[in-house]
């Protein structure tokens with residue numbers, strides 16, 4: 001899969017409010033995807049840091065792209081579980097969202113996601129996700 005194909009999956013399969021986050025696919029590999037969440041003050045909470053809700057949506061979205069890449073294209077799937085830790089605030093920076101598929105089964109897929117402020121000192125958040133593959 002190419003980043004352009006990843007962007008097309010975004011456009012065709014996600015809710016309008018998720019598309020409003022402005023996510024774009026920077027890189028896709030055999031079992032991973034790298035997305036960019038552009039900084040916007042609209043995503044910030046009191047104190048100026050990016051909201052956890054935006055980061056969780058970005059992690060969920062990046063996982064769909066990574067699983068699609070691992071499967072060679074989009075297949076119907078649904079999130080079953082996501083667990084997220086928030087480790088550093090992000091202010092005034094894009095967030096790079098890297099999702100890696102750690103197990104691709106027949107009916108379930110597992111992924112680990114690292115979200116980092118561009119140029120930042122380390123992960124801003126990490127997530128673990130489980131997806132049911134429906135097709």
Ligand SMILES: CC(C)(COP(=O)(O)OP(=O)(O)OC[C@H]1O[C@@H](n2cnc3c(N)ncnc32)[C@H](O)[C@@H]1OP(=O)(O)O)[C@@H](O)C(=O)NCCC(=O)NCCSC(=O)Cc1ccccc1
Nearest residue numbers: 013014015060061064076077078079080131132133134135
């Ligand atoms: C399907 C499953 C994950 C597992 O089901 P099981 O453990 O086997 O449970 P059970 O047999 O008890 O069935 C329960 C119900 O499931 C239905 N159903 C079952 N199999 C299929 C099937 N193959 N296909 C379709 N439906 C199927 C079945 O009709 C039944 O409905 P009923 O109760 O009779 O009316 C279920 O727990 C579920 O739907 N959870 C909600 C997940 C969810 O909403 N996540 C958040 C949204 S994802 C997101 O946003 C990310 C994203 C973005 C863009 C693009 C992509 C992703």
